[in-house]
Amino acid sequence: MIFDEPRYLLAGDRYLLIEFGNELNLDMNFKALGLAREIEQNKVKGLLETVPSFATLLLHYEPELIKPEALISLCRELLDQLGSVEDMEIPSRLIELPVAYDDRWSRECIEAYCRTIKKIEHNPDLVARINGLKSVTELIRYHSAPQWWVGAVGFLAGLPTLMSLDPRYFLTAPKYDPPRLWTPVGTVGLGGAFTAIYPMVTPDGYQILGRTPVPIYDPQQRLEPFKDSFFLLRTGDRVKFLPISEAEFMEIEREVEARAYRYNIIDYEIFSVRRYKEFYRQAKREVVETPVPQMGRAEMIEAGEEVRARQQVIEMKKKLKAKAIEAEDRSKKSRDIGHQLGG
CATH class of the missing domain: 2.40.100.10 (Cyclophilin-like)
Structure with a gap:
């Protein structure tokens, strides 16, 4: 899913992570590249590095020279100016x-x-x-x-x-x-x-x-x-x-x-x-x-089903373990109450 508005997350005291969505999507990658280029062209004082990825852009900055709030404000402004992804032209080797x-x-x-x-x-x-x-x-x-x-x-x-x-x-x-x-x-x-x-x-x-x-x-x-x-x-x-x-x-x-x-x-x-x-x-x-x-299609489906089946087994084991712990807690409480009443 592509987010309606990017999410701005602090990643330590020198990094700002911008999330454009929660899937691997070329449109988000194009947007991350476009924003990274705009930021670099603005020669932002205190910005050390831009790291675009499939759905994110990581900004490395010097906190003594620029605050994250100012960096977020600049990114929002540049994104508004960036326009449609479809109109983008990206230098590409x-x-x-x-x-x-x-x-x-x-x-x-x-x-x-x-x-x-x-x-x-x-x-x-x-x-x-x-x-x-x-x-x-x-x-x-x-x-x-x-x-x-x-x-x-x-x-x-x-x-x-x-x-x-x-x-x-x-x-x-x-x-x-x-x-x-x-x-x-x-x-x-x-x-x-x-x-x-x-x-x-x-x-x-x-x-x-x-x-x-x-x-x-x-x-x-x-x-x-x-x-x-x-x-x-x-x-x-x-x-x-x-x-x-x-x-x-x-x-x-x-x-x-x-x-x-x-x-x-x-x-x-x-x-x-x-x-x-x-x-x-x-x-x-x-x-x-x-x-x-x-x-080929059947084999691909079979491979996908195998992965999903393994995940379901793992989830089921987690649920059973949680229920066993919960049951043990209830049993322990019952024993404690019994001891108190008997005592």
């Missing part, structure tokens, strides 16, 4: 990232999980199956065809969360349960309808699709795109995945190590929300006119 899909390093990670935690289906096979695709090859085509919108950067340093901009290539996947203990650096994973790229080795639960050999996080700032930031990607960027072979992966890895790799970044484009929505409506009509294979 297009960045090409090579990916070795279904590579041997990803397979080793999945196999290690099967050996040490529990048996699971090979991740690309699972994602292809529940989305009604015929093969992993078709999955690779689906994942690499659209541009992916960077809606947030965080959780881990430099980790982007991406949403497909083309509904014709919609993909979804359940997360691991329980999560795996490690994920290779550079992993490209899918969880729900979102893609994430892992900047470092970390536990997680997204389905592993492949790996990119190029860094998205460089705290040493060795490569050219990192001269102004430790992070390659920022909110409002678009990513296009380029399938490569394992041999190409290792060649690019050597170029990165030698500091000779050149990122393919187009940084002069403007993203028109109005034109995108026209494209989206047309693409959505094509999706409606093209039925989803029945097996």
Whole structure:
């Protein structure tokens, strides 16, 4: 749901969190980006950083230079001036990232999980199956065809969360349960309808699709795109995945190590929300006119039902535990009263 009025919440003594709604929605992301740009262009004294995300905007400020009340008042004024989301035009870089899909390093990670935690289906096979695709090859085509919108950067340093901009290539996947203990650096994973790229080795639960050999996080700032930031990607960027072979992966890895790799970044484009929505409506009509294979749809429903069933079991256990505690309290009170009367 998009809120009628944004909510302004203090997040400690140096941060203000602005919530535009309680769902992951591109319109709210566009609004957060638009407000962040307006605030930055106003060169607000005491404002240190803006962090736009899918449904929020976090403002980092110096409380000795600007009070939160003044910051809230400014945000309300700028939002009124911002106008319709549909009229927004957002500077947006297009960045090409090579990916070795279904590579041997990803397979080793999945196999290690099967050996040490529990048996699971090979991740690309699972994602292809529940989305009604015929093969992993078709999955690779689906994942690499659209541009992916960077809606947030965080959780881990430099980790982007991406949403497909083309509904014709919609993909979804359940997360691991329980999560795996490690994920290779550079992993490209899918969880729900979102893609994430892992900047470092970390536990997680997204389905592993492949790996990119190029860094998205460089705290040493060795490569050219990192001269102004430790992070390659920022909110409002678009990513296009380029399938490569394992041999190409290792060649690019050597170029990165030698500091000779050149990122393919187009940084002069403007993203028109109005034109995108026209494209989206047309693409959505094509999706409606093209039925989803029945097996894929059934599997997707089954996966969703499984998650809901687990949640219902958890909730039921909580309720039963609460009732047991309540019954025990009543029993204890009855015993206490009995002792008092008997005494």
